[in-house]
Amino acid sequence: MKFLHTADWHLGRIFHQLHLTDDQAVALDQIVDIAVAEKVDAVIVAGDLYDRAVPPPEAVALLDRTWARLISETGAPIIAIPGNHDSATRVGYGASLLAKSGLHIVANFEEAIQPIQVGGIDVFALPFAEPAEVRAWAGASEVRDHATAMQVCLDRMRENFSPDRRRMLVAHAFVAGAKTESESERPLSVGGAGTVPYELFKDFDYVALGHLHAPQTIAPNCLYSGSPLKYSFSEASHKKSVVIGEMDPVSGDINVRLVPLKPRRDVRNLEGELLKLISGASNDPKRLDYLRVTLTDQGALLNAISRLREVYPNVLQIERTYLQKTSASQIQKRRESTETELFSNFYREALDGEPSPEELSLFQQAINELNRSEPLSEGASL
Amino acid sequence: MKFLHTADWHLGRIFHQLHLTDDQAVALDQIVDIAVAEKVDAVIVAGDLYDRAVPPPEAVALLDRTWARLISETGAPIIAIPGNHDSATRVGYGASLLAKSGLHIVANFEEAIQPIQVGGIDVFALPFAEPAEVRAWAGASEVRDHATAMQVCLDRMRENFSPDRRRMLVAHAFVAGAKTESESERPLSVGGAGTVPYELFKDFDYVALGHLHAPQTIAPNCLYSGSPLKYSFSEASHKKSVVIGEMDPVSGDINVRLVPLKPRRDVRNLEGELLKLISGASNDPKRLDYLRVTLTDQGALLNAISRLREVYPNVLQIERTYLQKTSASQIQKRRESTETELFSNFYREALDGEPSPEELSLFQQAINELNRSEPLSEGASL
Structure with missing residues (x-):
């Protein structure tokens, strides 16, 4: 069973006052192309489809278009969950009817504990398990944090496990031991780590995670795909990609690899003296990238951002080492x-x-x- | 071909600071029950599904539940359009996939000019034809008001007419000659009537209209179904209902009748002296109705609304004839x-x-x- 695993699309995201819709459309089109080229049996989207509960109409239209392309061009089922940025109710609109077309948006816990059968494998898709909501749903007073919330959800799932079938979990969570968060991730818990121990997932042959924006491997069968785009300058060094995985439905053996995505415009940090940066721009083939520029000049600089934007139109942020070092x-x-x-x-x-x-x-x-x-x-x- | 025609659901509407979700759920459940009992071949919803572009999550959940019930219990296709209160982009989310399940939400003009074939009839569903949007879509500079916008849309539709097939139009508009608007309708045009002449519709065997909240017959084959609930006190005298129509796919002959809806709580006007109204309440079986009370008492009245609400808990508005008549x-x-x-x-x-x-x-x-x-x-x- 071959699948594409992605997450954290954050459609509707505004990056330094800039709508990223066009960039996101390019990334999602690549994801569809990869799914088609790889002939996957399923597409997994592990939460944060949108950047906020009420996304702008352009984001709604882009998601609509992406689902339609995926379904018509791959024929493979899609399994998606809401993340902590999404409104589960809004994202879940139409879910029961859309499932008939192969678009499985699992937006409530009752459906999450039922497996979706794809390619001989049971896929359990868990919408973001906010502790208060899990407590209310399960009537489980022992739920006090993200770890116990996840525990309760997985216990309920377990009742629907088939001992002879391999299984995958799709979840949106911060797994303990994962690399520090990027600036574009919203903490799951204020004043607490909000982490979930990896050991909870031992019953699954693959865990498709969302939430952290850097692709990373928690275990050979437990990955964060990362976001398809860089959503903060702290992610400038990330290599954005999707996971292509293959699971043997009998042995449960899993092979994964990352397939890189090529951004419409990269997110980069640039450092140097103003005039040197300006004169170097003509040789820079990636002049349209989104830039944070750190100027190393001494003394005052008038209209630095306007002058830079004449050659680098997408400078989004300027910093000054001189000012930072002013004693x-x-x-x-x-x-x-x-x-x-x-x-x-x-x-x-x-x-x-x-x-x-x-x-x-x-x-x-x-x-x-x-x-x-x-x-x-x-x-x-x- | 038998159909149910309804419109102006306005899900998410707030009536004097009161969320009407529970009342709307009761009305929509009745509509589903009627569609089932009447064994209709199609359900038509002529716009204003929501009360505003960004409806509250409860409204999204209610619409989701209603679509699912209709599809699973009637098996009949649903044809719906956005009205002037809806965001076409938001309402159109998932449309191409939902259509495979029989839920046809026609939210753009390009699709509107293609007929949907139901029971041997061609149904053309036109989303609210806002003049500026029609002008942009059709590249038609002659569009200057609602009448010319409708004209351009119908002209485009005409290219897809089959001379041997009967046809229905679903539209959201203010047809000239219709009864004055209720307080709960948002005018289509500021400083202009925004009306559309009835004569434009002559090529259709039935026109299912939405926008005006009172059910009314423009012609024997051109009806406003009206809203399923009373959305203002100016509608207190309305009889809310849905249209059940039957069209002969050969002759185009049409029969229509209204099937009444029974509100969870009625919207009523009550008039009298405070103490008499209070003492009469115990015999009023409809004490929970939404009331506008006009008090005929002379002189000052302390805490009239609180005292009334002890017996009529849903008094939403109070008026005083005494104060109005103060010369x-x-x-x-x-x-x-x-x-x-x-x-x-x-x-x-x-x-x-x-x-x-x-x-x-x-x-x-x-x-x-x-x-x-x-x-x-x-x-x-x-």
Whole structure:
């Protein structure tokens, strides 16, 4: 049984005020193409289909289009769950009818404990198991965190295990021991790890995980596929991909490999001096990438982001090593400067020269006028 | 070919701060029951499935449940369109896959001009034809209002007409000559009627309309089914129902009748004096109805709504004939009264007696203190 495992699509995500719909469409089209080329028997999407409970209409349309392409071009069933970013109710709309077309969106726990049979294997798909919701559903007061919530769900599933069948679990969780989260993941639990021990999954021949955005292997048969796109600059070094797995329905033996995805625009960090970066841009074939630029220049820089955007149109963030390194004593020194000293410094840095006596006198005159006027007293009472 | 025609479900509607989900569930269950009992060949929903573009999750769940019941219990195809309250993109999610299960949600114009064949008849389902959207889709600069938008859509449909087949149109529009709108309908056009002439529909053997909330017959073969529930007090006198129609696929002859719906709670207007209404409540078998109460009492009434709600828990609105009839001269007279006169009047009306000299003196003292204190000067400058 051959499957494609992906997760964390986060459709509708806004990255530094930028809608990523076009980038996501390119990634999802690649996923469909891979599923077709690999002739998979199933497509698994392990949660966080959308970036938020109420996604923008463009995201709804993209998901709709992707499901339709997958079903018509692969003929393989799709098994998907809501993650912690999704509204299970909204994502579950139409589920019972869509299942007839092979699109299995498992959005409630009652259905999660029933296996979906694909290629001789039982697939159990568990929507994000939020502790309070699991407690209410199972009437299980012992549920107090993500680990016990997962435990209760798996115990219920176990009642529907067939001893002679191999089985897969699809889940959205933070498995203990996995690599630290990226900035684009929303913590599952405030003030607690929200982790789930890997040992809970011992009854499954493969565990298709979602939640963490870096692809990673918890065990040879327990993987995070990672997100199809980089959703934060902290993910710049990630290699985004999908998992292609093959399971022997008799022995349960599993083979997995990663198939890389090629982004429409990469997410990169760039570092250097402003003018050097600008002059180097003409030789940069990936000028349209989404960039966080760290400028190493000393002193003030006027309109750095606008000047960079003339050559790198998708600079989304600028950082300055100079400002980060400004020591406390420098700040103290600046505080003790007179207005005229500050003005002269600024003039020097911005215009590369000294202010003329006329300019200095005009500036001093403005400061004097300002000082003569009544200060606005914030605490004045009527 | 036998069909059930309904419209304007407005799932997610809030009526005087009250979620109507439970009432809507009862109405939709009745519609399913009628469709089953009548053994219809098709169910038509002529727009405004939801009350707004982003409906609450309860509304999404209710629509999901209703589709599933209809499909599994009637086996008949459903043909539905978005109305002016719906987001076509959101309502259209999953449409191509759902159509395989017999749920045809036609949410774009390209699909609208292709007939859906049911029981030997061609059904053309047109999503709400907003002029700007029709203009963009058809590249038709002549579209300037709802009438020309409808004209362009029907012209495009005409290219797919089969001369030997009978046809039905499903549309969401305000047909000229229809009865005035209810308060719960959102006008289609600001500063213009937004109407569509009935003559445009002459090529259809039946027109299933949505938008107006009162069931009404534009022509023997052109009906508004009306909404399944009363969504404003202006609809208190409506008889809510669905249309059951039968069309001869050869002659095109049509028979229609209305099948009434029984609300979980009715929407009613009640008028009378407070105490009489309260004492009459014990004999009122419909005490749980949603009520607008018009009180005919003279003078002030303290806590009228709380007192009414002890016996009529779902009083949603109170009106006073006394206050409505207060003439300009009475208001003028009240303006000229002294504070003590106003106080005495209020005391008389609220407590049914005269204030004692001690009370009057205490009141006068409070007024004097208030007058002595500094007024808050709004325009004071710092």
